[in-house]
Amino acid sequence: MSSVEDNKSLEFKDLPGPRGLPWLGNALQLDPARMQEVIENWADQYGTPYRIQIGSRKAVVIADADMARQAFRERPDTFRRYRPLEAIAQEMNILGLFPAEGDDWRRQRRAWMQALNFHQVKPFFASLTETTERLRKRWQKAAINGEPVDVQADLMRYTVDVTTQFAFGHDSNTLEQDGDVIQQHLGKVFHMINRRLAMPIPYWRWFKLPSDRDLEKSLLAVREFAHEMIERSRQRIAANPELAKHPTNLIEALLVSRDEDGSTYSDDEIYGNAIVALLAGEDTTANTIAWMIHMLTLHPGAQQRMQQEIDQALGGNLLWQQLEDADRLTYIDAVTNETLRLKPVAPLIFLCANEDTMLGNLRLKEGTNVIMALRHLSTRSEEFSDPDAFDPDRWLQGGKQQRGENLPPMPFGGGPRMCPGRNLAQMEIKSVMAMLARNFQVEAWDEQPVTEKFSFTLMPKNLRARFSPRSHEQRRVA
Numbered sequence: 001m002s003s004v005e006d007n008k009s010l011e012f013k014d015l016p017g018p019r020g021l022p023w024l025g026n027a028l029q030l031d032p033a034r035m036q037e038v039i040e041n042w043a044d045q046y047g048t049p050y051r052i053q054i055g056s057r058k059a060v061v062i063a064d065a066d067m068a069r070q071a072f073r074e075r076p077d078t079f080r081r082y083r084p085l086e087a088i089a090q091e092m093n094i095l096g097l098f099p100a101e102g103d104d105w106r107r108q109r110r111a112w113m114q115a116l117n118f119h120q121v122k123p124f125f126a127s128l129t130e131t132t133e134r135l136r137k138r139w140q141k142a143a144i145n146g147e148p149v150d151v152q153a154d155l156m157r158y159t160v161d162v163t164t165q166f167a168f169g170h171d172s173n174t175l176e177q178d179g180d181v182i183q184q185h186l187g188k189v190f191h192m193i194n195r196r197l198a199m200p201i202p203y204w205r206w207f208k209l210p211s212d213r214d215l216e217k218s219l220l221a222v223r224e225f226a227h228e229m230i231e232r233s234r235q236r237i238a239a240n241p242e243l244a245k246h247p248t249n250l251i252e253a254l255l256v257s258r259d260e261d262g263s264t265y266s267d268d269e270i271y272g273n274a275i276v277a278l279l280a281g282e283d284t285t286a287n288t289i290a291w292m293i294h295m296l297t298l299h300p301g302a303q304q305r306m307q308q309e310i311d312q313a314l315g316g317n318l319l320w321q322q323l324e325d326a327d328r329l330t331y332i333d334a335v336t337n338e339t340l341r342l343k344p345v346a347p348l349i350f351l352c353a354n355e356d357t358m359l360g361n362l363r364l365k366e367g368t369n370v371i372m373a374l375r376h377l378s379t380r381s382e383e384f385s386d387p388d389a390f391d392p393d394r395w396l397q398g399g400k401q402q403r404g405e406n407l408p409p410m411p412f413g414g415g416p417r418m419c420p421g422r423n424l425a426q427m428e429i430k431s432v433m434a435m436l437a438r439n440f441q442v443e444a445w446d447e448q449p450v451t452e453k454f455s456f457t458l459m460p461k462n463l464r465a466r467f468s469p470r471s472h473e474q475r476r477v478a
């Protein structure tokens, strides 16, 4: 049971919320591609907490920092993931860390933490830098040819290349390929998870629409890709038994891992975690960097500050090549934090109460779904002055960064299920942004507004940019 009790407790039935239709509840109002916006607008209208209904599923929406921290802290025992998400992931045979619960989750989390701790991530810096150099060349070509850059598509290639190297020890090098790559299939999987989450009834269990058949093709392509990665890891371990003692990546760690009772991971679990690594490592980081680039196109002053910082830190280099220089790139950190505050890739987190409990002063029955409106916490928080403004300076000396990680916006979540990939993600973000600031001036390609699209993660729509090489003059240390 939760430790937080309050005399003036609220029940689900006491909560305000938008009126819905019989049977469907609020399903028709919850456009899957704008779900974050609809949920946030209702939070403005009804306050927090409020209630909604999707078909027969009832959910409480919370946009309160204390409640969010408590729910994060009390996982996986008191709160679990939203049950429909677990069922949808299982139907797609995605059985890894993300959908796992209870002891299954504890076991898998240990292997992930081992593979993704900072000491494991550090030696990977050199190959990450090589991948960043490939991205620089791709953007340089577009800059010289005067072509628009589809920022998000290029960054998806970048993050898949990094993830396959890091999780599977395999260089996919999709950055130097044209045409169809695994990213398109991953995108479809995300899109369909999101769509199915918002459906009032799971129609696909009875009949399949063309989009469901497309999903099957994409799942097959992702599965074949993951199987090939796993098979290569198996062969490497067979050829080099030393790897069984000192695995060098996530899949090797899972393949050689033994529990205290000697049990090993099943093929399905290894396969599921390979997919989770691809899904969790790709969109999240690519979208964050894409949003950062969008912010720079809107705020030329911030772009100039970033260029000045990087010119001073990098000397004659075109890339960030010394890991120790990370602490000198404080303006990049500030832009990262501010972008994650305004455009968090996970603006909503979907949970469910495992037992009757109290969340703050709210009495929840076992099985009540809880949606955390994470972005709303910081864009409506009194902690931030002018909260809708893009102001990286608020994170610099004397700003919020001095006051600890536990404040909103919590872009990597919190508690025991906090994102295990954050060290890797932060290294990727810094590497790409340092390369960008050192080599290119970036502007919006056209007047078309860039909008938000929710597809399980929050992504920019219509983001095309003009990359111009920075002149030698601009590159001089200011």
Ligand code: HEM
Residues within 6 Å of the ligand: 097, 098, 099, 109, 163, 276, 277, 280, 281, 282, 284, 285, 288, 345, 346, 349, 410, 411, 412, 413, 414, 416, 417, 418, 419, 420, 421, 422, 424, 425
């Ligand atoms: C900027 C980049 C990223 C952001 C903003 C981000 C954000 C998040 C958030 C908010 C959660 C918590 C979800 C919850 O509470 O249920 C999470 C979980 C997770 N993330 Fe990330 N993430 C990023 C990058 C990555 C990368 C690069 C990887 C791995 C390669 C990764 C792997 C995972 C996994 C496996 C989980 C589930 C953890 C668990 O349930 O125990 N993430 N991430």
